[in-house]
Amino acid sequence: MSMADRDGLIWFDGELVPWRDANVHVLTHTLHYGMGCFEGVRAYATEKGTAIFRLKEHTDRLFDSAKILGMEMPFSKAEINEAQRAAVRENNLKEAYLRPMVFFGSEGMGLRADNLKTHVIVAAWEWPSYMSPEARELGIKVQTSSFTRHHVNISVTRAKANGQYINSMMALAEAQRGGYDEALMLDPQGYVAEGTGENVFVVKNDVIYTPSLTACLNGITRNTVFHMARHFGYELVEKQITRDEMYIADEVFFTGTAAEVLPVRELDGRTIGEGRRGPVTERIQSMYFDVVGGKQTLDAEWLSPVA
Template sequence: MAISADKIWFDGELIPFADAKVHVLTHTLHYGLGAFEGIRCYKRADGRPAIFRLKEHIRRLFDSCHICLMEIPFSQEEIERACIETVKANGFGDCYLRPVVFLGDGEMGLGARTNKVRVSVIAWEWGTYLGEEGLQNGIRAKVSSFARNHVNTMMAKGKINGHYVNSILAKREVMLQGYQEAIMLDTEGYVSEASGENIFLIRDGEIITTPIGGSILGGITRDTIVQLAKDRDLNVKEMRFTRDMLYVADEVFVVGTAAEVTPIREIDNRTIGDGTPGPLTKDLQKAYFDHVRGSATTHAEWLTFVD
């Protein structure tokens, strides 16, 4: 589905969607140095749209740029306001937001230092990333032959444009074989994350996820699920684990802003549990949607209302 909207925020002002253009010599287009975020706004049960965990997303955007030695020419508060203004200008309720920071045209070559740092915020209406059917009934996943980047070759804690070539290769590889998502191992053979989501397994009531100090991106949805699990007095353990631990898990699910909370029913042709979303997965999925789209106010600090 083609992306459409009325307005895009670009370098400090709202402009018509069709006018948001860059030169073909834009540095980031050639070399991949840039940072972005994926954020969702939901229309809640009372009809009011609220952006979910906006402050945390924008902080991570600034962290990513700091890692890349890119100085954003706006404050965090200004980018937060830009996100709110973009949603309002387009009249959206439910929508996806993509703030992106990139180097414009000017110098070429890897050492270019004088190119202008440019910033845009785009919003569009986008359903769940892995599909509504997958959200309800689970998806099929496959371990990719492409390993997740080592922590000393790429900066894992930055949501950096060029890093996603690694994810694209993994995603395309498994989709060509009939799967919906790729699971990626780190360079030592332990499970890292999916191509665009963090991963959780459940075994005998214990929830296990990969540690934040490894090769994973520190997901904001991951943090949300960990907090919601703790709110329910569920035991959450961060530890390294192998692919065969996924095979014998009772439940497996992936989380991310785009994918939300999506169960996995099969990995590498092995059925997970009984092949349907498990009870803890469904409970955490329900809790998540109660907080983003329902009427839950337990974590009111996660919500930034647009109106």
């Protein structure tokens, strides 16, 4: 089914509009130059009803992205939080993927932005698992990409900016053409950065390693893993990681709102560890699903009910 041809409502500049009417003009600025920012958020069914996971952190990151890009937000954080709750609630979704997106409209063309207006949409729909259920258990096959992750000073990588994803899409397409599930991108110095839409973690001798924020997006799932690692008493180290360190790791896993916690079983044709989900990944993954589903609480503020 086309993403444009669905029943339901989309929050568009302050109003809930019918899904098929949530349209923009072909001269929409962001469509031409990629200047915009977005979030990927999930809502999960819990015993107390549907709740959005870490809504505050996602909204904060959206506003940070807009600030970095110099886009003035025309709504408050409280309004954008309520827009996200409404997009889930008014579409009667029990579980949902949410896409808030901030873009320039068709008020003008050319690279100057001072005559443009910032618009915001929030869409929500059912989007079960990014990978197959087997992948959650058996892990995925990954290839180191020939596409380098953006330098911090080229497209300001702290922002989750629309245009950044040209790079991710090319890396993913290259990996998929080669028969892999995902790509691993290296930073401009050649150290491990992240997946096309995921952060990456490496486990060696029960210590968990991950690249520092100069090499990757400030992932909210990444931060959730930090809390879980602390809960389990694992040492967690942020550092520069090399590609060969990954080859000889005990376990590797990806994290992201869409991907959740995903084991990597193979990188560049080398089997990682036992070639399936390892014990540390399994503990983290299992706790992640308990936390997002409200079965276990690490921080009472993390679940925002939509009702």
